[in-house]
Amino acid sequence: MGNGPSDRLVVIGGGQAAFALIAKLRALKDDRPITLISDEKSLPYQRPPLSKKYLLREMTLDRLQYRPEAWYADHAIDLRLGTRATAIDRAARSVLLSDGTRLGYQTLALATGAAPRHLADSVGGRLDGVFTLRDFEDADRLAEAMRPGRRALIIGGGYIGLEAAAVARTLGLEVTLIEMADRIVQRVAAAATSDILRSLHVSRGVDLREGTGLTHLTDQSGHVTGAHLSDGTTIPADLVIVGIGVTANDRLAHEAGIETANGIIVDLHGRSSDPSVFAMGDCAVLPFADMLIRLESVQNAVDQAEAVAATIAGMPTPYHPKPWFWSDQYDVKLQIAGFGLGHDETVTRAGQREGSASVWYFRQGRLVAVDAINDAKAYVVGKKLIETGTTPDKSAIEDPATDLKALLAS
Known part of the structure; x- marks a missing residue:
């Protein structure tokens, strides 16, 4: 490897994918300059953890940091914190920064993540007391507002909304959660999983309303006081948490003429339509099972970034996702293996312990995903079956007398 600035790798982003990329490059003994x-x-x-233990104040920011500051100096990483990349000049191979400087690169890696969608101003999106959750500063502001006895309205029944509801109830707030779709987690989970999670939250005192949207928020002197809902009701609210999905941070790439589609389109090696520009993590749209998808998960951020690192280091490594996700709500751990998009059948299996269960997804007869609720064995077995392309008999899965480990030998 050369040592000159012409070899420089510039990484834009400060999350899981960005860190995994630089850590893997240094582990591979790649000594190129990295900024x-x-x-x-x-x-x-x-x-x-921002929506879980950090929000509950069970974890501090220094414990969330991947490495202390000294690690970056020891590994010759030039850190530019509190600095925004404002434009990419592909012809000059440089990035313009918010402080007015221009930084040249040989290779550019975009790990810009995704940003939460906000409520429109017309319905009260800019009122005090309305929160989204994406970074630690968001979580700090929200934690300050989440005081026992306060009334929280959560808009959106995806995993962020459900995790926020669990934290709010744990902290002693009154919680109403509304979801515009017919059921919670409809976009990402089967009806059986929605049923399990709905029962969990209702049993913990959440006023959960599906098929219900927001008409507009009410306020007093600019601070939210309540909400008019599409079911015709009006409810009081001291704070509102918005969890209505995210949008990929692909503006820099798009404005530079790189191919995007709610994310930066990449190939199996993480390479964009510009061969010197890579993208990974939540901002990347990648090929998977004959589809182009974005995978919003720690697993994808790490595994894709490490594959990109190997490719940048001269060892081209295609990335074939083996997705897994998780969500912690109250004392329930939901573990997800595989990717259930496009499934056409599910089988539900009761777990060995009270309150445990698993939902198994099939597409055209093939096992593609498993949701395991407080059932680590179902998760581990399901993950191995999916990764090896093995599809057991559905009746065997459904039968609680079946030893799940025996399915691995089928």
Whole structure:
């Protein structure tokens, strides 16, 4: 490897994918100059705990950080924190930064993540007391507002909304959760999983309303006081948490003429339509099972970034996702193996312990995903079956007398 600036790798982003990329490159003994640009002031840190243990104040920011500051110096990583990349000049192979400087690159890696969607101003999206959750500063503001006895309205019944509801109830808030779709987690989970999660939240005191949207928020002196809902009711609210999905941060790439579609389109090696520009993590649209998808997960961020690192280091490594996800709600751990999009059948299996269960997804007769609710064995077995392309008999899965491990030998 050369040591000159012409060999420089510029990484834009400060999350899981950005850190995994630079850590893997150094583990591969790649000594090229690396500059990491992040618009956040913190060292790169884990994001999943923000909506769980960090929000509950069971974990501090320094524990979320992947490595202490000294690690970056020891590994010759030029950190530019609190700095935003404002434009990419592909012809000059340079990035323009918010401080007015221009940074040249040989290779550019975009790990820009995704941003939460906001409520429209016309319905009260800019009122005080309305929160989204994406970074630690969002979580700090929200934690300050989540005080026992306060009334929280959560808009959106995806995993972020459900995790926020669990934290709010745990902290002693009154919680109403509304979901415009017919059921919670409709976009990402089967009806059987929605049923299990609905029962969980209702049993913990959440006023959960499906098929219900927001008409507009009410306020007093600019601070939210309540909401008019599409079911015709009006409810009081001291704070509102918005969990209505995310949008890929692909603006830099799009404005530079790189191919995008709610994310930066990449090939199996993470390479964009510009061969010197890679993308990974939540901002990347990648090929998977004859589809182009975005995978919003820690697993994807790490595994894709490590494959890109190997390719950049001169060992081309195609990335074939083996997706897994998780969500913690109250004392329930939901573990998801595989990717259930496009499934046409599900089988539900009761677990060995009270409150445990698993939902198994099939597409054209093939096992493609498993949702395991407090059932680690179902998750581990299901993950192995999916990764080896093995589809057991559905009746055997459904029968609680079947030893799941025996399915691995089928």
